Amino acid sequence: MTNQPKPNRGPSAGPENRRALVAAAREIFGAQGAGAPLSAIAKRAGVGQGSLYRHFPDRVALAAAVFDENIAELERLLVGDERGVVDLLDRVADQAAASASLFEMVVAHQNDASLGHLDDRIRNLAQRMLRSDVERGTLSDRVDVDDVLLAVFMMASVLARTGAGERAEVRQRAHRMLWAALASA
Numbered sequence: 001m002t003n004q005p006k007p008n009r010g011p012s013a014g015p016e017n018r019r020a021l022v023a024a025a026r027e028i029f030g031a032q033g034a035g036a037p038l039s040a041i042a043k044r045a046g047v048g049q050g051s052l053y054r055h056f057p058d059r060v061a062l063a064a065a066v067f068d069e070n071i072a073e074l075e076r077l078l079v080g081d082e083r084g085v086v087d088l089l090d091r092v093a094d095q096a097a098a099s100a101s102l103f104e105m106v107v108a109h110q111n112d113a114s115l116g117h118l119d120d121r122i123r124n125l126a127q128r129m130l131r132s133d134v135e136r137g138t139l140s141d142r143v144d145v146d147d148v149l150l151a152v153f154m155m156a157s158v159l160a161r162t163g164a165g166e167r168a169e170v171r172q173r174a175h176r177m178l179w180a181a182l183a184s185a
Contacts (some may be wrong), residue, residue: 020045034101084133100160150177
C-alpha cells in the first residue's frame, strides 16, 4: 500500500490550517521551548511547511498568534463586573506557566511589528479589571493601569523563569506580594 498524499483543499483549508498551526505551536513550544523546529509544528498540525509560512512568516508571528489566543481567552474568562485585577493575575500566571518559552520570545522581540497590537489588548483588559476593582473599593483609585501591567509582567516574567516543580509556591508568594502592594497603594 502506498502513501497517498492528502488532497489539496485549496484556500478553504486556510482557517482550519491556521487554527491547527496555533494549537500545534502552543503544544510544541510548551514542550520543547521557543527554539523548537518549525517543521515539528507543521508536522503536528498536519500541514506542510509552506502552509506554515503562508500564515506565519516567522517564529515571532507564530508566537504572536498564540498570545492573541491567550488574550482572547483572558477576555472571555474575565467578563463580568465581579472580576478584577486578582483574577487577571491568576489567569496570566496560568498562561505564563504553560507558555514560559513563548513569553521569553515575546519579551526578546517586543519591538516586532507583529506584537504591537497585543499591548493594546492587554492594556484594555487590565484597565477594565482595574476599573472594576476601584468601583468595588478593593483597590485605591491611586493604582493606575501601568501599575497593574507592571504587576502582570513581573508575575509572568518570574513564572517563566521558574522550574515547574517550584511554580506553585512562587506563584502564591508573588501573588500575595503584588496584591498587597496594589491594595496598599
